[in-house]
Amino acid sequence: MPDWFYIRRLSLLLFGASLLLVSCGEDGEGPSKVDFDRKAMLTHWYEDQIQPSMEAFNESVKTLDEAYGAFHSQPTQGNLDAVKTTYEAAYITFQHVKFYEFGPSANVSFRVNLNTYPTDTAKIETLVGNGSFNGGAANQLDAQGFPALDYLFFSKQVDLINSPAHRNFAEKNLLYMSNLSQTVTTSWQTHRSAFLQADGTDVGSSLGQVVNNLNQDYELIKNAKIGFPAGKKTFGTPYPKTVEAYYSGISLDLAEANLVAIHNFYRGFNSFSQKQGLSLQDNLEALGTQAEGQLLSDLLDAQFQDAREKLVMIPGVLSNAVLAHTAEVDAAYSAIQLNVIYLKTDMPSALGVIITYQDNDGD
């Protein structure tokens, strides 16, 4: 049993006690006037969730960059293996920050600059050929970031040890990635007051932004990571090569990390700070919102757990599983999808937050 579970129990007990006090004072009024300390939740989010996660990611990219530096000056198999290990660690860590796509991260379109996939290998080869790299340009998004590294480090078509042109391209890409990561991490450091001050539930509030981006990122797990490769958007025709991290084959590890990160955030735990605090789950619990005959807060938690369990049941690598193990892939997809309703409809409505991210104005 992980540590956070006990801490959470404890905080729930304390929290329950405080609710009791409040309800005594309120002369038995209904649950509409729930006293939940949203500001304390935002403080926990900023200090124990966002900041340590961003710092950890920035560190992981630096570690990768250093490992690559060693390989770049001495292109040996041993050094390349070290690069691959640090690459996987950074990509996994990225899954813990990619749902913070608001504020400083949104300003630089962090997620799409680092993780547009499937990567366009023909475009990469063209850019490698003419020695150009224009990091951040919209038409180069599918030739940069982690997916480009995945191709350069793992594809059998690329002989990185013996191709200086490919090594130079990878170096420029990594320089771009580490600069971007540093910029965003620094910006988040000065974003504290802005984040804490927006403590309402309106469209621009921090709660509103977190709920919107949590949802959007969760839907990316369903659609981009699993659904599209599995043929859910293409009348059943699978597209195995469109999985995230096709060449390294760590697609399922990344999907699981992303799911765990969102689940932990929902529960108020952060694996980098190892801290537990007030969470969306606590907020929903305080509101007492019911769905399908039980507490919505419990229902969401259980559904997250179910999705995680179904996801790890997929055998082998995802690009193969969408062809050979469709039953397991379908089960995971369905379990993930089931929580979209609770996350995107029930939770925002209980919290008084509006989902705005699919807000097209129709022209």
Add this chain to the structure above:
Amino acid sequence: MKNLFPFFSLIAILGLASCSKEDTAEDPSNIVLPATYDFENVDYTGQQNRLDMLSEIVRYMKTANKGDEVSATQLQNMFANSGYTWSKPELNNTTKQLANKIADGEQTLMGSYFNDLEAASKSTTPGSNGTAGLVSSSDGSKTYLFDENGHEPLQYIEKVSMGVIFIHQITEVYLDAEKMEVDNETVETGKGTAMQHHWDEAFGYWGVPTDFGTGGFTYEKGAAYDRFWAKYTNGRNAFLDCNKNLMELFIKGRDAINRKDYALRDAVIRDINLLLAKIQAATAIHYLNTANANLSDDALRNHALSEALAFAYGLRFNKTRLITDIEFEEIFDGDEFDNLYEISAQAITNARNGLATAYDLEDIKENL
């Protein structure tokens, strides 16, 4: 007995109040304004006609998004209301037109957009970096026609018109000195005095129903007014509270004219111009944010950037300009915005931040 004292003092206060009211009949704090834009002798059918014309022009241009060719000559005819038969019958009985309401010097630009749209609509290949043509969003739900650099001529024609015609006419023509320093004595039945009529014409270009923004009003998507500045005022309402605020200003100014309180009228004009400028800038910022949120989707990104650039361009035609042409060029760093296929998130954010600083929208710029 002691209960009578407050009663007498109340009468005394009332008495004082009514005395002072007689002394200063113009004290605006005593004026009860109508809740809606509901005055005698109001007519802005000419403005409604022009809005209807632009609606039909937009409908025609959108056939290009389905692969049809669009003719620059026909667009010229529609703008000039000459040699074109409108589908809305009453438009064929008016001599009103859009072309002669375009701000001086901007007709050439508009003509070049017509040619761009025609040229792009002749493309038989899908659009991409360097090639004009239709581009669909990655989910397939939207298709737009771009030129070879990803600019969408349709958006420029519609949204630049909203600046060089509607905003220009409201702020630089009807609410400007030349149209405000006119007769305010002779009432023409159905039209009011010359000054009243000019004010109503400015209001007419806004294009909202007379109860817009009032307590009983709910914005309905797809309603006849759901277009142009009514639509984009409402689009920014969550942050600027502009539905109610702008309506109150138009009512207050019309009432001031009725009472010949020209100092108040002029103060209201300044407020209207500034609020319109904020709506324009906030709308441009909204689309810059939308572009960044869809950075990897050529169709959605280029469409949103075209909207943003066109709305921002309109800021030059608001009498209240908080930005010089040179600053404008700096904000939209020429090279960066030349080719929308190659733009970066940072360039988009920089432009957004520049606009937000100039138009005092710093605190809401990330959420617009």
